[in-house]
Amino acid sequence: MDYMRNYLTEYRDELQRTFTGTSGTPPEWVPRLAEGNDAGYYLPGSAVWAVHGHVATIIAGIRVLLMQALHPGALAGVYEHSGFQKDPLGRLANTIRWIFTVTYGSKDAAEAATLRVRKIHEHVRGTYVDGTGARRDYAANDPELLRWVHVTYADSFITANRIWGQAIPGGPDAYVREWAVAGQLMGVQDPPVTYAQVRDELERWYSSGVLRADERLAETVSFIRTPPLSPLLRPGYRILFAAAVASLEPKYRAILGIGPARLGPIPLPVITAARAVLGMVRLALGSHGPSELAARRRLQRLGYAQV
Incomplete structure (x- = not known):
């Protein structure tokens, strides 16, 4: 019993360190989510809280990295300007901070976090070659690239939730409609508001020929496949x-140049195995994360019922 308790504690600490850069206690920005004088953009019972509060978001995060890398403009911005290779966990922690601040924070906190991201994006510019061979300029705040990031995000989180998550209040359309607010904060113009629109947009991008496979994509996929994680987390990852x-x-x-996991000709049951890994993560981290709990404290202070 003591061995299992100690193992779970070490496992939890490594998970927290991977996701936030700290272990034992939440990073400094999490308690501040209890601050603020408004309810924020999302409330308990919303589609966004249901999706983002489930551990299936871990798989969604991996999936969206793979999807976003398909666009050579988005990939160029990450490859040339971010520290994903030198400090991938730092970049992950910053991304999680933005998502959870927009999800659980006050409107002021969400808008301030988004402004920080957009200011960083102002310096992310360059050129890339698309799948048709045309050379194009890119900028991280370009509405086209922001839209690709937003749409692939919505699709990945809905897909992962459908397979490993829970029922979404209002269904996938409610999630797309609610998360469109986050897209607008980031500068996405007229973001999709139904899942059918998300799927249609992805199909248009695929049919356009812009998506591209090259050595840079192969290198990025290899990195996502084997990131520098703690040995304790590698088997589950x-x-x-x-x-x-x-x-x-x-x-x-x-x-992407990758296929389903197989043992010779036999497909491996990774969908079921992933449920077991996510169950272990949930056991280690608990059913409610510190960001959600901080948001609930703010809502209780403001007098919102049913929190």
Whole structure:
């Protein structure tokens, strides 16, 4: 019993360090989510809280990294300007901070966090070659690239939630409609508000020929497959990565150059195995994360019922 308790404690600490850069206690920005004088953009019972509060978001995060890398403009911005190779966990922690601040924070906190991201994006510029061979300029705040990031995010989080998550209040359309507010904060113009629109936009991008496979994409996929994680987390991550790959449509896997996990000709049951890994993560971290709990304290202070 003591061994299992100690193992779970060490496992929890490594998970927290990976996601936030700290362990034992939440990072300094999490308690501040209890501050503010408004309810924020999302409330308990919303589609966004239901999706983002589930551990299936871990697989969604892996999946969205793979999907976003398919666009050579988005990939160029990450590859040339971010520290994803030198400090991938730092970049992950910053991304999680933005998502959770927008999800659980006050409107002022969400807007301030978004402004920080957009200011960083102002310096992310360059050129890339698309799948048709045309050279194009890119900027991280370009509405086209922001839209690609937003749409692939929505699709990945809905897909992962459908396979490993829970029922979404109002269904996938409610999630897309609610998360469109986050897209607008980031500068996405007229973001999709139904899941059918998300799927239509992805199909248009695929049919446009812009998406591209090259050495840079192969290197990025290899890095996402084997990031520098703690040895304690690597076995579970391999399963979650394989599950994320299995959740992709075959046409996207073909561009990425990866296929479903197999033992010879036999497909491995990664969907089921991923459920077991996510169950372990939930056991280690608990059913309600510190960001959600901080938001609930703010809502209680403001007098909102049913929090």
